[in-house]
Amino acid sequence: MLFNYDYKIDIPQNVIPDKKFALFSAKRMLPEYIFDTSQLENNPITFPEVQTLLDGITVGGHKISDVQQVLNIKNAWNVILEAVQNDKFTVSKEMFHIINDAIAREEALEWGKFRTGRVGIVGTKNYVAPLYTELDEIFDRELPIILEGKHAVEQAIRVFLWAALNQFYWDGNKRTARLMANGILINAGYGVFNIGVKDILEFNTLMVDFYETRQADSIVAFLAEKCVRYIEK
Numbered sequence: 001m002l003f004n005y006d007y008k009i010d011i012p013q014n015v016i017p018d019k020k021f022a023l024f025s026a027k028r029m030l031p032e033y034i035f036d037t038s039q040l041e042n043n044p045i046t047f048p049e050v051q052t053l054l055d056g057i058t059v060g061g062h063k064i065s066d067v068q069q070v071l072n073i074k075n076a077w078n079v080i081l082e083a084v085q086n087d088k089f090t091v092s093k094e095m096f097h098i099i100n101d102a103i104a105r106e107e108a109l110e111w112g113k114f115r116t117g118r119v120g121i122v123g124t125k126n127y128v129a130p131l132y133t134e135l136d137e138i139f140d141r142e143l144p145i146i147l148e149g150k151h152a153v154e155q156a157i158r159v160f161l162w163a164a165l166n167q168f169y170w171d172g173n174k175r176t177a178r179l180m181a182n183g184i185l186i187n188a189g190y191g192v193f194n195i196g197v198k199d200i201l202e203f204n205t206l207m208v209d210f211y212e213t214r215q216a217d218s219i220v221a222f223l224a225e226k227c228v229r230y231i232e233k
Contacts, residue, residue, distance in 0.1 A: 001130060001138070001142075001162075001165050001166055001214065002142055002145065002146075002162070002214075003161060003162070003165060003210070003214040003215070003216045004214065004215055004216060005215070005216035005217045005220045006217055007216075007217045007220045007221045007224070009151075009153055009154045009157065009220065009224045011151060011153055011190070011230075012230065015190065015191075015230045015231070017188055017189030017190055018189045018231060019084070019186070019187065019188070019189035020189075021189070021231050022185070022186045022188075022189045022190060022191055022192070022231050023081065023084060023085055023186060025191065025192070025231050026081060026182070026186050026192050027081060029192070030054070030074075030077060031047070031050055031051050031054055032047075032194075033077065033182075033192065033194050034050055034054070034070060034073045034074055034077060035047045035050045035197075036194055036195060036196055036197055037073050037175060037178060037195075038050065038069060038070050038073060039197045039200060040174070040175075040195060040200055040203075041069060041175070043066050043069055043070065044062065044066060045059070045062055045066055045067070045070055049062075050070055053067065053070055053071060053074070054074060065106075065107070068105075068106055068107070069107065072102060072103050072104070072105055072106075072107070073103060073175065075102045075103075075105075076099050076102035076103035076175070076176075076179050077179065077182075079098060079099060079102050079179075080099065080179050080180075080182055080183045080186070081186070083095070083183065084183060084186050084187045089183045089187045091143070091147060091155070091159060091180065091183070091184060093136075093139055093140075093143075095180065095183070096139075096163070096168070096176060096180060097112045097113060098112070099176050099179045099180060100112055100113075100168075100169050100172055100176045103172045103175045103176055103179065104169060104170070104171050104172030104175075104176070107171050107172065108169065108170035108171035108172060109170045109171075110170055111169070111170070111171075111172070113169075114132065114135045114136065114139075114168050114169065115132050115135070115167070115168065115169055115170045116132050117132055117170075118131075118132070119167050119170065121167070121208075121211055123204075123208045124208055124211045124212055125212065126212050127211040127212055129166070129167040130166055130167070135166070135168055138166060139166075139168065142162065142166075143162075146158045146159055146162050147159070152184055152185060152187075152188030152190055153185065153188075153190055153224070153228055155184050156181040156182075156184040156185045156193050156228070157181065157193075157220060157223045157224060157228070159177065159180055159181055159184060160174075160177045160178060160180070160181040160193065160223070161177075161210065161216055161219065161220070161223075162177075163176060163177035163180065164177045164207070165210070165211065165214070178193060178194075178195070181193040182194075185228070189231070190228070190230055190231065191228060191229045191230040191231045192228075192229050193223075193227055193228060193229075194227060194229055195226075195227050196226075196227075199222075199226055199227070202222065203219075203222065203227075206218050206219040206222050207219060
């Protein structure tokens with residue numbers, strides 16, 4: 001499924017792409033990005049606990065599934081950063097599968113492959129996900145349209161929304177899409193794509209409207225203005 005919007009996404013004139021520095025910045029801020037992603041999934045683990053887990057130390061008092069989710073996010077980030085660093089990042093079905101394999105491991109019915117059944121989205125009334133039998137064909141046909149003639153920032157936002165809208169996987173769709181958007185931005189040297197804790201309510205509200213209508217002006221404006229963090233030297 002494709003979507004519509006008229007909002008113009010501009011890159012600030014003072015931003016100079018620098019892949020090496022974008023990678024450095026992403027690695028330095030990784031605990032924050034992992035925490036913000038886990039908060040979007042209503043994970044109760046705190047920021048200090050995330051930092052502790054990233055240091056390889058276990059934390060008590062939480063469900064195993066909550067801890068596993070944070071570790072999955074960390075592993076998926078590492079996959080993206082390593083792919084970018086080694087010039088192996090691509091916006092492809094293979095990379096989508098690799099990221100979903102890392103981020104949805106032990107959470108979904110299956111991970112690392114397209115779903116084989118129907119799914120829905122909590123909070124929506126009219127949204128209907130594409131049939132699982134059509135996912136490969138939708139991906140192959142629509143991805144070139146999503147990427148065509150767009151600069152990296154717009155590509156990142158479009159890929160994120162497109163992947164979230166089509167629900168290619170049993171679970172972890174927004175997380176997978178978020179990591180792919182980051183791969184695009186970091187690989188192009190612009191920065192990162194992150195939805196901060198303070199913006200979660202607004203993000204969720206706008207996403208429900210997007211799912212229902214496939215009109216994306218409001219969510220595109222939100223993502224462009226609040227969620228693209230350009231590198232600052």
